[in-house]
Amino acid sequence: EDDKAVDGKVDDDKKKDDSSAVDGEKSKDGEEPEESKAEAVSETLFLPEGWRSCICRCEKCVKYFKSNKIEFLLDEKDTVHHYESQGKKRAGQFEQGMEALSQMDRVQQVEAISMYNNMKTDLMGYLASFAREGKVVKEEDIRKFFSDMKSAKRPRLDLPPPDSCK
Numbered sequence: 001e002d003d004k005a006v007d008g009k010v011d012d013d014k015k016k017d018d019s020s021a022v023d024g025e026k027s028k029d030g031e032e033p034e035e036s037k038a039e040a041v042s043e044t045l046f047l048p049e050g051w052r053s054c055i056c057r058c059e060k061c062v063k064y065f066k067s068n069k070i071e072f073l074l075d076e077k078d079t080v081h082h083y084e085s086q087g088k089k090r091a092g093q094f095e096q097g098m099e100a101l102s103q104m105d106r107v108q109q110v111e112a113i114s115m116y117n118n119m120k121t122d123l124m125g126y127l128a129s130f131a132r133e134g135k136v137v138k139e140e141d142i143r144k145f146f147s148d149m150k151s152a153k154r155p156r157l158d159l160p161p162p163d164s165c166k
Helices: 012-019 059-067 080-089 093-102 106-133 139-152
Strands: none
Touching (some): 106 139
């Protein structure tokens, strides 16, 4: 009844609407796509460039994508190339840390790495107590850890090394 036949031929506009569905699900304006009965399978899928432009974007289909938490499929910018180019534009934390270390002299590098390792050990011990008790770590817990660490920090003395270190 939805396909209007004229002299035994299916309306061409209706064919176009149906061809925009994903995985053979027919999408008719105003009707929600039928639930897929297929079993979930985890496999790699390569699709041709521009495939997202073929996805139906009627109100019902968009609602379907959102309710199934797959609305990212509608985003034209959600591609591997997009994420790769974004990653190249900004350096990650590791790269930023290595750049900062490279600007220091050897003594400063050793001190920075030593302080980092001490902080890591202390933080892991702090978080282990939450794990043992089965408690959820909250933002205020992390803030408390760093404020306690800051207050326990020894004042830095800018004294030359003792004569025995030469």
